[in-house]
């Protein structure tokens with residue numbers, strides 16, 4: 026059932042059940058990764074993992090962010106521990122330890138943008154097929170959510186283009202981590218190291 030929202034506000038309150046930070050795989054964009062790496066001052070490889078199709082559910086086969094590496098393909102995700110959840114979930118407080126820099130998808134969860142057939146924004150609902158208990162004893166302003174939604178749309182388009190470039194290149198010893206190197210150093214290594222072949 027789709028729950029209609031008011032025009033300027035959405036009824037929702039997070040009760041910090043931790044479901045989204047323990048059970049849901051978080052898929053950051055390259056811009057999320059850059060922002061997080063800057064905040065925590067570590068190499069992205071320390072908090073990312075690359076999942077094969079049988080390790081992740083709910084991602085379409087034709088999703089444009091699959092990284093092709095030889096005969097295999099991978100999805101870039103925040104590292105998640107089987108029982109403890111997201112790499113950035115504080116084990117003691119059970120709150121996000123990178124709250125200010127967290128991925129846009131974390132900020133938008135569990136809100137879902139409604140679009141018309143022409144792709145025009147209509148409003149927000151709460152995702153019906155996620156595990157969030159969707160408590161409605163609070164109110165969110167739609168405007169900041171809409172700004173996030175627009176920014177995420179732009180980021181995703183650019184993400185798709187970057188993956189397309191990465192996937193088009195085949196070279197010896199290609200690894201999914203090379204994608205991170207590619208966007209972290211602004212293409213420099215990617216475009217010089219592998220053009221000699």
Ligand code: SF4
Nearest residue numbers: 046111113114121131
């Ligand atoms: S980055 Fe933070 S908000 Fe996002 S899943 Fe991890 S702990 Fe939760």
Ligand code: SF4
Nearest residue numbers: 039040042043045157
């Ligand atoms: S699943 Fe919903 S209620 Fe639980 S922590 Fe996430 S946003 Fe909050």
